[in-house]
Amino acid sequence: MEDKASIDDVLQQVEDGLGGSIDRLIALLQIPSVSSEPAGSAAIAACADWLAHQLRDIGLQADVVATECHPIVMARSERKPDRPTVLFYGHYDVQPPEPLADWDTPPFEPALKQEDGLTRIYARGASDSKGQLWTVIEALRTWKEARGGWPVNVTVMLEGEEEFGSSSLPAFIESHRQTLACDVAFNSDSEMWSPTRPAITTSLKGLVHEKVTIVTPHGDLHSGHFGNVAANPLRILTKILGAIHDDDGVVSIDGFYHGVESVSPELRAQWETLDVTEALAGVSIEGGPDEGGLGPIELMWGRPGIDINGIWGGNTGPTERSVLPGTASARLTFRLVGRQQPERLRLLFRAFVEDQLPAGCRAEFEGEYGTAPVSMKETGPYIGAARRALDAEWSEPALIKGTGGTVPVVGWLSAALGIDCVSFGFILAGDAIHAPNERFDTERLRKGIRSWVRLLSELAP
Amino acid sequence: MEDKASIDDVLQQVEDGLGGSIDRLIALLQIPSVSSEPAGSAAIAACADWLAHQLRDIGLQADVVATECHPIVMARSERKPDRPTVLFYGHYDVQPPEPLADWDTPPFEPALKQEDGLTRIYARGASDSKGQLWTVIEALRTWKEARGGWPVNVTVMLEGEEEFGSSSLPAFIESHRQTLACDVAFNSDSEMWSPTRPAITTSLKGLVHEKVTIVTPHGDLHSGHFGNVAANPLRILTKILGAIHDDDGVVSIDGFYHGVESVSPELRAQWETLDVTEALAGVSIEGGPDEGGLGPIELMWGRPGIDINGIWGGNTGPTERSVLPGTASARLTFRLVGRQQPERLRLLFRAFVEDQLPAGCRAEFEGEYGTAPVSMKETGPYIGAARRALDAEWSEPALIKGTGGTVPVVGWLSAALGIDCVSFGFILAGDAIHAPNERFDTERLRKGIRSWVRLLSELAP
Known part of the structure; x- marks a missing residue:
C-alpha cells in the first residue's frame, strides 16, 4: 500500500x-x-x-x-x-x-x-x-x-x-x-x-422471529375435572421449549448448527484479551449458559442461539383459578451466524415442534422472512x-x-x-x-x- | 338390616x-x-x-x-x-x-x-x-x-x-x-x-395451588446481546415445568405418588362399564395423557395430578420484541388422592424446582395451606x-x-x-x-x- x-x-x-x-x-x-x-x-x-x-x-x-x-x-x-x-x-x-x-x-x-x-x-x-x-x-x-x-x-x-x-x-x-x-x-x-x-x-447476527401457539382439540376446561385426561397446551409447550437447549445451553434441534463457522484462532485470541466486565456492561451472567465452556465474548459475538422472548397461556391473572386452557403461546428469536439461513432454521424449528405434538393437537406458527x-x-x-x-x-x-x-x-x-x-x-x-x-x-x-x-x-x- | x-x-x-x-x-x-x-x-x-x-x-x-x-x-x-x-x-x-x-x-x-x-x-x-x-x-x-x-x-x-x-x-x-x-x-x-x-x-380430590416465579440476577435485557450468556428465566421455567411429567403424563417428581391408594377392583370394574363419552360431556381428550394405559374414568376420579394453569413472562404483547426478561412465572395446581398430604407435596415441588435452578437464580413461591x-x-x-x-x-x-x-x-x-x-x-x-x-x-x-x-x-x- x-x-x-x-x-x-x-x-x-x-x-x-x-x-x-x-x-x-x-x-x-x-x-x-x-x-x-x-x-x-x-x-x-x-x-x-x-x-x-x-x-x-x-x-x-x-x-x-x-x-x-x-x-x-x-x-x-x-x-x-x-x-x-x-x-x-x-x-x-x-x-x-x-x-x-x-x-x-x-x-x-x-x-x-x-x-x-x-x-x-x-x-x-x-x-x-x-x-x-x-x-x-x-x-x-x-x-x-x-x-x-x-x-x-x-x-x-x-x-x-x-x-x-x-x-x-x-x-x-x-x-x-x-x-x-x-x-x-x-x-x-x-x-x-x-x-x-x-x-x-x-x-x-441474522435474526428470525417466530411465534408458536399450541392448539388442543378443546377450549378452556376445569383443570380439576379434565387435567388428568385432556391435552394441556401448557404442558406440551413447556416440554417442547424445555427441550430446545441442553443443560449447557447448546441447541438440541438437529441441523441447527449447520453453516456455523468457527471463530478464527486470531480473532479468538484477540477476544480473549478483552475485559469481559466491560463487554457485559455490568450485567450479571451468573447461571447463564456457556455451551460447555466457551467464553462470554465468543458466545455473544460468534455463536448462534435461540431465545425464548415471551410465553403466555391460561390464567395469567392475580388470583388462583383451576383452568386448563385450550391454547398456549410463545415468542422466540433465532440469532444466526456464518452461513445459517433464516428460512431453513424456521422450518427446522417448526418440524421440531410438530414432531413432539400429541395426536389431535396442532401448532400454529407466525413469522416470515428474517435477516441473514x-x-x-x-x-x-x-x-x-x-x-x-x-x-x-x-x-x-x-x-x-x-x-x-x-x-x-x-x-x-x-x-x-x-x-x-x-x-x-x-x-x-x-x-x-x-x-x-x-x-x-x-x-x-x-x-x-x-x-x-x-x-x-x-x-x- | x-x-x-x-x-x-x-x-x-x-x-x-x-x-x-x-x-x-x-x-x-x-x-x-x-x-x-x-x-x-x-x-x-x-x-x-x-x-x-x-x-x-x-x-x-x-x-x-x-x-x-x-x-x-x-x-x-x-x-x-x-x-x-x-x-x-x-x-x-x-x-x-x-x-x-x-x-x-x-x-x-x-x-x-x-x-x-x-x-x-x-x-x-x-x-x-x-x-x-x-x-x-x-x-x-x-x-x-x-x-x-x-x-x-x-x-x-x-x-x-x-x-x-x-x-x-x-x-x-x-x-x-x-x-x-x-x-x-x-x-x-x-x-x-x-x-x-x-x-x-x-x-x-385434595387441592394445592402454587405459584412459582423464576428470578434471575438481572433485569430485562436485549436478547440479541445477552441471550447466549445471561440466564433466561423462560428457558429455566420451561425446562423445569417440562420435566414434571413424562411422555405418558406420569409425574416425575420423586415421592409424588406416596400415599396414593389404588382403586379397588370392584370400583374399577363398575367404572369400566360406564359410558366414557358421558363422563367427558363432549370434551375431546385426544392427545391427553393416560399414564401408560389407564382409562379416563380412573384417571379423572382415582389418580392425582399436577396441572399447569397459567404461565407468563417476557413479551406477551402483539408485536415482536427482542427481550430477555428478568423473571418468569407459572401457576400450578396439584390434585391429591388417598393419603397424599398438601403441604408435603408443596415442599416436594419446591425442592424439585430448586434442584434445577442455575447458580445465581432463585425461585419465589406463593401458596399456602391446601385441601386434603x-x-x-x-x-x-x-x-x-x-x-x-x-x-x-x-x-x-x-x-x-x-x-x-x-x-x-x-x-x-x-x-x-x-x-x-x-x-x-x-x-x-x-x-x-x-x-x-x-x-x-x-x-x-x-x-x-x-x-x-x-x-x-x-x-x-
Whole structure:
C-alpha cells in the first residue's frame, strides 16, 4: 500500500470548524424525529428536509424520497470514473423519549455539560444515531471546504424508520439498486469498545422471529375435572421449549448448527484479551449458559442461539383459578451466524415442534422472512482501510468485533448491492441509548469526524 | 338390616305439596345472591334471612351467623338422645350471571318451560346449588308436615360464599364444632351420573395451588446481546415445568405418588362399564395423557395430578420484541388422592424446582395451606343408607363415583368433626352451571325431595 498524501490541512479544518459542527448537531437534535409515533411524522419530515438542505449545502445533490413509511434522504456527489464509490448509511429517527420525568433536561433541548473533562451533549438521539451520522456529514463537509471536493464518489442514505422496524427499507434498496450501486458501504450506527478503543463490527447476527401457539382439540376446561385426561397446551409447550437447549445451553434441534463457522484462532485470541466486565456492561451472567465452556465474548459475538422472548397461556391473572386452557403461546428469536439461513432454521424449528405434538393437537406458527447473518473477512481491503484510519486517530488499535445484535440494513445492503458494509461508529455503553439522559460528547464528535476524514483518504485511489 | 316402616304417607305428602315446593324454589331463585361482587351483598343478606325464615317455618331453630365474609345460616332441631344427628350442608350463593346477553330469559326471573317432557326452570342457581339445597329443605318440611317431626336430629348449615372461595368457612367450622357435632354429614352440592342414574361421590380430590416465579440476577435485557450468556428465566421455567411429567403424563417428581391408594377392583370394574363419552360431556381428550394405559374414568376420579394453569413472562404483547426478561412465572395446581398430604407435596415441588435452578437464580413461591383429599369406604353404613335411599327412588342403581374436582367443605367437615361427609345431589352435565341459561327441572326436584325423604327414613334408628 502506497503512502497517502498528507491530510493535515483537512484535519486542521476539522479543528477550526468544530464549533460549527457542534452547533449544527445541536440544531439536528432539536428536531423531535420520533419514528414510532404518529405525532412524530411532522418532525420526521422536517428532519429529512433539514438534512437534505445540509447535504446540498456541502455540494451534494440531495433528495427526500417518500416511502410507504418515513422518507429517506438520498444524496450523491458528481461521479468520476477513476474513483471508488462509497455509500454512507445512517438513520435520523430516534426512540421515543419517555419517561420524560427521568430526564434531567428536556430530551429535545440539547444541554451541554462539562463532566469528567469532557463536554457532554444530553439529548434524545445524541448518540443513537444523530451524533454518529453527524460525524460522517461533517467529515464530508470538511473535505469539501478544505479541498473543494472528495477523493471518492459519495452516496449518502439516511433512513427515518430504523427505530420503527425499517419496514420500507428493503423494498427501497431493491428498487434503488442502480442509484445505490457502490464499491463499499459504511454504517455509522455502531459502537466503540471503550472511550479510547474504536471497534469495527465485522460479524452481525441474522435474526428470525417466530411465534408458536399450541392448539388442543378443546377450549378452556376445569383443570380439576379434565387435567388428568385432556391435552394441556401448557404442558406440551413447556416440554417442547424445555427441550430446545441442553443443560449447557447448546441447541438440541438437529441441523441447527449447520453453516456455523468457527471463530478464527486470531480473532479468538484477540477476544480473549478483552475485559469481559466491560463487554457485559455490568450485567450479571451468573447461571447463564456457556455451551460447555466457551467464553462470554465468543458466545455473544460468534455463536448462534435461540431465545425464548415471551410465553403466555391460561390464567395469567392475580388470583388462583383451576383452568386448563385450550391454547398456549410463545415468542422466540433465532440469532444466526456464518452461513445459517433464516428460512431453513424456521422450518427446522417448526418440524421440531410438530414432531413432539400429541395426536389431535396442532401448532400454529407466525413469522416470515428474517435477516441473514453478515460475516466479513477481517482481512478484506475495506476493513483494512477502516483499521488504518481508526488506528491513526485513536490511542488504541481498532478491535475487530462481532455483535449479538442484528443490524438488518447491513445485510440488506450487502446482499442487494453485492458489497461489504463495514460498521464502525462511536457509541459507548454508558451513552444511555433508548433511555433517559442519552448523551454524546464533543471529543467523540471531533475524533469521529477525524476518523471519517482519515477513512476517505484511505479510500482514495 | 331391619325393614323400615312404610313412608308412603311422607312420599304422598311430597307429591301433594310439590306445587308449593316449586313456588318456594322460584322465590329463592329470584334473590340475586351473587357472592363474588360487592353489589351482591344486600341480596346475600336477604337470601340468608329468607332461608332462616323458611327453616323456622318448618320448626327448626334458625340463625343467620355473621362471618368475616358472608353470613352462614344455621338451623337445628330439638335434640333427642336416641336419634342420630345429621348435618346437611348446602350453599345459597350463586355465580355472577354474566354475560347477560347470552341468557334467553333474565337470570333472576325464573322461567318455566315445557321441554322434552319435563318442566324446566331456567335461572342462575337453578341447579348450582339452590335447586339442590331446596330438595333437602323440602324433604325436611314434608317430614314435619306428615309426621310432626324428624326421625333424626337435624342440623342445617347453608353457606353464602362457596362460589367465592369459602374464605371464612374453615374458621367457622372450627369455632362451631360443638354446634355442628353430628354422626354424619350430607353435602347436596353434587351431581348425578345421568337423568336416570344417581351417584354418590365417595372420593374427592385434595387441592394445592402454587405459584412459582423464576428470578434471575438481572433485569430485562436485549436478547440479541445477552441471550447466549445471561440466564433466561423462560428457558429455566420451561425446562423445569417440562420435566414434571413424562411422555405418558406420569409425574416425575420423586415421592409424588406416596400415599396414593389404588382403586379397588370392584370400583374399577363398575367404572369400566360406564359410558366414557358421558363422563367427558363432549370434551375431546385426544392427545391427553393416560399414564401408560389407564382409562379416563380412573384417571379423572382415582389418580392425582399436577396441572399447569397459567404461565407468563417476557413479551406477551402483539408485536415482536427482542427481550430477555428478568423473571418468569407459572401457576400450578396439584390434585391429591388417598393419603397424599398438601403441604408435603408443596415442599416436594419446591425442592424439585430448586434442584434445577442455575447458580445465581432463585425461585419465589406463593401458596399456602391446601385441601386434603377425601376418600370414604364405599362399604360404610352411611354410604349404604344413601345407596338404599337412592336405589329405591331411581330406575338405575346409584353409581359410587369419584370426582376430579375438589369440594373443600367435605374435607373440612370430615376433619373437624371426625365424621364422613357423603355427597349426593342432582346436577346434570347439561345444566349449564356457571353459564348462561342454567337450569333444573321439576322432576329432579320431585325425585330429589323423595330421595332425601327416603334417606331420613334409612337413617332413623
